[in-house]
Amino acid sequence: MKKFAVFGNPIAQSLSPTIHQMFAKSCGELIQYDKIEAPLDAFEDSINHFFADENTVGCNVTVPFKERAFAMAQHKDAAVCLAKAANTLMLNPQGELCAYNTDGIGLVADLNNSGLTLAGAKVLLLGAGGAARGVVHPLLSAGVTTLHILNRTVEKAQAIVNDANNQHVTAVSQQALLAQYDVVINSTSASLSGTLPAVPDAILANCQLAYDMVYAKDSGSTVFMTHAAKLGAVQQLDGLGMLVEQAAAAFAIWTGKQPATAEVIEYLRNR
Incomplete structure (x- = not known):
């Protein structure tokens, strides 16, 4: 059985096992997908131990790792180099660790699903942290x-630009x-604390889509x-x-199979 996992600390809240098991079922794959809370001082050891198992194919990585x-x-694609952070790892046939960042691929796919033409x-991107870095290249x-x-x-935003x-x-x-943007993307974590990012009301009032990278639980x-919505964003x-x-992009990297996502999104929405 192919083994996968998501590493984080904390990790109990992760939806990744549910998502990937649904992908596996729809694609005819039999997998094991675990949540692993790596110690803050031993993440690298945890990853090395995980990949020492011959059944291991790949893993996801979330905060703070x-x-x-x-x-x-050892190998990094263009998106992950700009992000300077990886959320997907796998070994190549030579046993070398390859890093990817699929966050931006996921954002672009979701924006396309909304009917927006990119x-x-x-686009106005709010914030200049790791989440922002991860979506610029895609x-x-x-x-x-x-x-x-x-x-x-x-200066932090300019560093990403550079x-x-x-x-x-x-x-x-x-x-x-500008007076008007097609999309305003909130990459800050403000919504997690019930606050708003610093952006003029007129900007949100005039946009076609206001997108929050945090999901509503x-x-x-x-x-x-x-x-x-109150200001008038379409x-x-x-x-x-x-x-x-x-997650679908990571699953495709690991298995070569592109899973359908609409039913998974709907299931999680209604859960």
Whole structure:
């Protein structure tokens, strides 16, 4: 049986085992997928022990270990190099650790599922942490022509711009914002504490889609989504679809099979 796991600390809340078991069933794969709470001071040892099993295929990595997973890998793709953090690991045939970041792939897939056209779109990204870093490369690959990053510390946003080295990405202040964006993406964790990111109301009022990378666990709407809806944003979406889509991208990397996601998203929504 093929073995997989998700590593984090804490990890009890993870939906990954449910998601990947549903993928496996739909794709005809028999898998074992565990949650592993790695000690904060022994993550690398935990990963090495996990991959020492000949049945192990790959794993997911979540907070606070994504940067350390990136550092462990011998092979890294373009998205993971810009993110400087990995959420997916696997061994190649030579036994070398390969790192990927599928968060941005998941975001782009979920935005496409919403009916939005990213080619030529103007996007405002709120925040400049690891979550923001992870989605820049896939958004650019999807054809976004304007990607503005708004962060309280402009220097942090500028660091992402410098690493991206792409004319379509710019760090902006509130005074330099456009009058209208197609999508406003909240990559901050503000919704987890019931607060809002610092963005002018007019920006949310004029956008087609207000997207919160945090997913709504109970009410169906995050603080950011509710605020955007009241201001007049045409559509609001949380990050549950992104969570499932990034998992689907990881599953495809490991197995070569692309699972359907709509039923999984619907199941988790109604759970």
